[in-house]
Amino acid sequence: MSSTKQFQVTFDCAEPEHVARFWCEVLRYVVPPPPEGFATWDDFARAQPPEDRGSSFACTDPSGVGPRLYFQRVPEGKVVKNRVHLDVRVGTGLVGEERLAALEAECARLVALGTVRVQLLPADDDNESCIAMQDVEGNEFCLD
Template sequence: MASVRQVQVTFDCAEPERVARFWCEVLGYVVPPPPEGFATWDDVDRALPPERQGSAFACVDPSGVGPRLFFQRVPEGKVVKNRLHLDVRVGTGLVGDERLAALEAECARLVALGAVRVRLLRADEFNESCLVMQDVEGNEFCLD
């Protein structure tokens, strides 16, 4: 039986490069170098047929630990809640007011990048507090 060695997380979106660059800022990811024979990603894009230009973009963890994120253009818009979302771990090990302060600070940074704050889920007997947010195209994610 084969075992999984790598995972890529794929986002359906309207503007792949815009969403990818947002997630680069959120996670400290980078845009990988273009394929051999191309100086820039713009050169790669111009080499594609017009209907494929701007249809995909990616970002990677510069340390090589996190999964590659791939963004692909789709014709339909987002209409319902995500069935899968990313948890951005900014409050690991923190509790109470210290955790809330870390979540709020990161929320402010991400709102400045175009994210939207949706709601704060306060700690209960099972879970610590987290903030539900949306990226630049309305995809939900949590600051955890």
């Protein structure tokens, strides 16, 4: 039996490149090089049928450790809460005020990129604090 070697996380969205570039900034990911035979992504797009242009985009972890993120255009908008969301881990190992300061600093950076802060979920007996947020198309994620 073989084990899974790689996986990607796929997002349904209205504007794949816009959302992908947002997540590149959040996670410090990069846009991969265009397919072989194309100097730029614009060259690749021009080679596609008009209905396929802009229908998908991706970003990758430059270290090769994190999963590839793939963004695909879908006709319907987001209606309900995500069934899966990303936790952006900026407070790992931190507790109390030190953790809150790290979360708030990253929250401020991401709000400047177009995210929406939803709410601070304060620490309780089982969990440390985190901040619930929404990306540029309203997909939920947490600063953890």
